[in-house]
Amino acid sequence: MGPTTKAQHERHSILQLSNVLNLRNAASPFTIILDSLHQPASPLVAEMIIRGLSRKTNIVYVSFERKFSHPALHTIQAWTHSSPTNLLSAISTALNPHPQSLVLIDSLYDLLVDKQVDLNDLFQLIAVKHSSSIVGIYHTELQPPPHDAPSTYAPTPLETLKYTATTILTCASFAQVLEEKRARERSVAVATTGLLSEAEGVVQPLTAPKNTSTPTSTDISKGIVIHAEFRRRSGRSETESFFLRRSAPTDFSTPSGALLREFAILLSRHPSFQSLPHSHSEEQDKEQEQQGGGSEMNSTFKLDLTDKQRAARENVVLPYFDAQREGGVGEGGRILYEMGWEDDFDEEEDEI
Amino acid sequence: MQSWSLTSRLQPLKELGPNDVLFSEFLVSMPPSTRIPPLLQPYVHLTDHDSVILVTSILGASANWLLVRFLCEALSSSPPHQDNGVEEDEDTAVVLVSWLRDWEFWKSEARKGGGLDLERLKREKRFAFVDGLTGLYLPPEEQMSGEQPAAKAEPAGLTGVAVRTPQTILPARNPPRDPTTPSSPNLSTKPPTRTDSSTDSIPYPSTLRTPSLQTLTSTLQTTISNLSPNKTLLILDSPDLLLATQPSLTPSHLTSTFLTLHTHTTHLLLHLSADDALLASSVPAAQPLETNARNLLVKAAYMSSRVLSCRALDTGVARDVSGVVRVTAGGGRGVGAWLGRERLEGGEEEGEMGGEFLYKVGGDGGVRVFERGAGEG
Numbered sequence: 001m002g003p004t005t006k007a008q009h010e011r012h013s014i015l016q017l018s019n020v021l022n023l024r025n026a027a028s029p030f031t032i033i034l035d036s037l038h039q040p041a042s043p044l045v046a047e048m049i050i051r052g053l054s055r056k057t058n059i060v061y062v063s064f065e066r067k068f069s070h071p072a073l074h075t076i077q078a079w080t081h082s083s084p085t086n087l088l089s090a091i092s093t094a095l096n097p098h099p100q101s102l103v104l105i106d107s108l109y110d111l112l113v114d115k116q117v118d119l120n121d122l123f124q125l126i127a128v129k130h131s132s133s134i135v136g137i138y139h140t141e142l143q144p145p146p147h148d149a150p151s152t153y154a155p156t157p158l159e160t161l162k163y164t165a166t167t168i169l170t171c172a173s174f175a176q177v178l179e180e181k182r183a184r185e186r187s188v189a190v191a192t193t194g195l196l197s198e199a200e201g202v203v204q205p206l207t208a209p210k211n212t213s214t215p216t217s218t219d220i221s222k223g224i225v226i227h228a229e230f231r232r233r234s235g236r237s238e239t240e241s242f243f244l245r246r247s248a249p250t251d252f253s254t255p256s257g258a259l260l261r262e263f264a265i266l267l268s269r270h271p272s273f274q275s276l277p278h279s280h281s282e283e284q285d286k287e288q289e290q291q292g293g294g295s296e297m298n299s300t301f302k303l304d305l306t307d308k309q310r311a312a313r314e315n316v317v318l319p320y321f322d323a324q325r326e327g328g329v330g331e332g333g334r335i336l337y338e339m340g341w342e343d344d345f346d347e348e349e350d351e352i
Numbered sequence: 353m354q355s356w357s358l359t360s361r362l363q364p365l366k367e368l369g370p371n372d373v374l375f376s377e378f379l380v381s382m383p384p385s386t387r388i389p390p391l392l393q394p395y396v397h398l399t400d401h402d403s404v405i406l407v408t409s410i411l412g413a414s415a416n417w418l419l420v421r422f423l424c425e426a427l428s429s430s431p432p433h434q435d436n437g438v439e440e441d442e443d444t445a446v447v448l449v450s451w452l453r454d455w456e457f458w459k460s461e462a463r464k465g466g467g468l469d470l471e472r473l474k475r476e477k478r479f480a481f482v483d484g485l486t487g488l489y490l491p492p493e494e495q496m497s498g499e500q501p502a503a504k505a506e507p508a509g510l511t512g513v514a515v516r517t518p519q520t521i522l523p524a525r526n527p528p529r530d531p532t533t534p535s536s537p538n539l540s541t542k543p544p545t546r547t548d549s550s551t552d553s554i555p556y557p558s559t560l561r562t563p564s565l566q567t568l569t570s571t572l573q574t575t576i577s578n579l580s581p582n583k584t585l586l587i588l589d590s591p592d593l594l595l596a597t598q599p600s601l602t603p604s605h606l607t608s609t610f611l612t613l614h615t616h617t618t619h620l621l622l623h624l625s626a627d628d629a630l631l632a633s634s635v636p637a638a639q640p641l642e643t644n645a646r647n648l649l650v651k652a653a654y655m656s657s658r659v660l661s662c663r664a665l666d667t668g669v670a671r672d673v674s675g676v677v678r679v680t681a682g683g684g685r686g687v688g689a690w691l692g693r694e695r696l697e698g699g700e701e702e703g704e705m706g707g708e709f710l711y712k713v714g715g716d717g718g719v720r721v722f723e724r725g726a727g728e729g
Contacts, residue, residue: 037653064604065611065651066655067402067614067615079604079608079612110604114602114604139650139654143638144643145640145643145647195626195631195646196628196632196646199663199664199666200626200663200664201408201410201413201664202626202661203408203626203661204653204659204661204678205680206678206680206706206707
């Protein structure tokens with residue numbers, strides 16, 4: 001039984017995301033986060049860490065991109081480990097004393113492609129043996145090296161990951177989502193930005209483009225858009241887009257540190273996302289109501305008539321009425337035709 | 353409008369030769385900190401916590417001027433007078449490793465653009481240069497064996513301009529050597545003598561002799577430990593060259609090395625090239641080098657907390673604009689650092705980072721940075 005009404009669906013979706021973010025009920029043992037330079041995953045990861053720490057979860061941070069992390073996390077400097085077995089044993093020792101933990105992997109690409117860690121071994125160790133969850137980040141811009149593929153037909157690491165993951169969270173920049181929506185509303189092509197699709201030499205797109213309207217730009221830096229795909233045990237998947245703002249200390253209760261209320265919302269419920277397409281038509285409706293005439297178009301031309309003009313227009317006799325009148329201008333429907341110079345008049349055939 | 357009248361007023365001055373000289377001397381005597389354009393200042397500033405910064409450039413828009421600005425920012429933090437010999441702990445030291453440009457280039461560029469005397473800073477142990485260009489792929493010839501006596505003969509008090517002279521005299525002083533002299537003893541004996549000279553009062557630029565990453569790491573470790581201050585900025589200029597010269601290297605090897613080096617320093621600045629020709633995949637199948645260059649750039653962008661990319665003006669060549677510099681936040685700060693700050697201040701520090709500016713590098717090495725449309729008419 002799925003949710004039947006819209007409100008039920010909304011509550012259901014937010015609960016699902018909340019379960020994944022809060023690592024509740026082993027909702028998703030293997031979550032992958034797909035990010036791009038448009039919207040790096042760090043705000044989302046930080047949010048998960050904050051929530052994990054608030055629930056006193058042991059967090060193991062397998063780092064390929066940072067030299068240090070936070071004292072509250074158990075950081076494994078994965079770039080120093082040479083072999084996959086080394087790395088796995090390091091993870092294992094980090095997991096050992098705790099009943100449940102969260103393993104965050106900085107870059108799944110490095111783990112799978114470069115360090116050649118077997119995904120099955122990793123899953124066996126973390127999810128099965130320690131009943132913990134894995135959250136891995138995969139940067140979508142990274143290309144697998146062509147010579148490393150065992151066979152031409154073997155799936156890329158990303159495809160394998162997408163196939164095995166229980167939840168896929170794709171990060172998107174809120175500013176860009178708004179921009180895309182605006183373009184779609186006007187049926188124009190969305191401007192592509194970023195590495196190799198903008199001007200030469202551009203590495204990262206600007207997060208807040210200059211030409212966007214100012215009221216939205218304040219929200220932009222404060223949250224990210226997550227396109228989520230939840231896979232159920234049955235194999236059915238559900239997709240939804242969310243907006244996750246940055247958490248503030250007021251979101252957590254002071255003594256225990258527990259999250260007071262889930263603040264992730266559906267993207268479609270975000271005020272600036274909502275107001276974007278409807279703002280024009282709503283305003284127009286209001287204007288029309290004020291003017292009193294529902295049929296008038298809103299344009300810069302003056303299309304209505306004064307009374308004098310209307311009377312003059314009604315007095316005009318249209319030619320087909322005129323033609324029906326006997327003895328009028330048209331003499332009762334006689335064809336009026338003037339010969340041109342190229343007409344070859346044949347008296348015997350045609351008679352006017 | 354105003355600029356017009358200004359230039360016309362300057363016109364008669366320019367006709368006088370000596371005035372030009374005076375003006376440039378005035379520029380050199382300007383403190384290096386004033387060489388940083390105000391708009392750029394927040395992005396060149398080195399944060400208190402450790403960070404990785406990525407600077408990218410393309411062929412038509414080089415970022416050397418930007419690296420010099422970083423040098424200015426790092427090296428000008430304390431007054432230049434250190435005659436009392438007491439070093440402050442707050443000083444930042446800089447290690448510059450360059451694979452594409454040599455010592456002479458950086459020396460003149462820093463003097464011209466930044467008003468920095470790198471030779472003096474080197475003596476003060478605040479700056480070190482590691483040469484990745486001349487020693488790696490050129491055959492060790494008489495030039496190198498000749499360089500050694502020149503370095504020894506160099507008096508301690510020589511400043512930037514005078515140092516050039518030994519090299520120009522060099523061929524005359526050294527009669528052409530027998531090129532058949534076995535090069536392997538040269539190779540094995542040279543590095544120790546170099547380290548000897550680097551531990552002297554005048555540390556001479558050390559040179560990388562083998563392209564392996566282990567050599568790079570160990571050379572830099574000793575170089576960094578020789579510098580006195582505890583805050584260091586390590587600048588790696590064009591390490592992506594190694595990808596091309598050593599096909600066995602993967603981007604991950606390089607990024608691991610970067611991180612290892614970063615553990616010895618506080619700040620790490622990477623300068624990579626972002627030309628489409630190096631990054632875009634060929635049509636039927638991507639070449640390994642293209643994939644590697646692209647992956648390295650992407651990884652570096654994710655590692656860094658600030659990305660400054662220089663590119664040419666989108667609308668074509670203009671006389672009063674050299675290029676566009678875009679500043680973005682990179683892959684975000686380290687999650688841990690972000691967490692710490694979030695917990696402490698609940699705040700927003702670098703969240704708003706981002707922007708695009710136009711810049712103009714003048715013939716005298718000075719740089720103007722301005723918003724779009726704010727250039728001189």
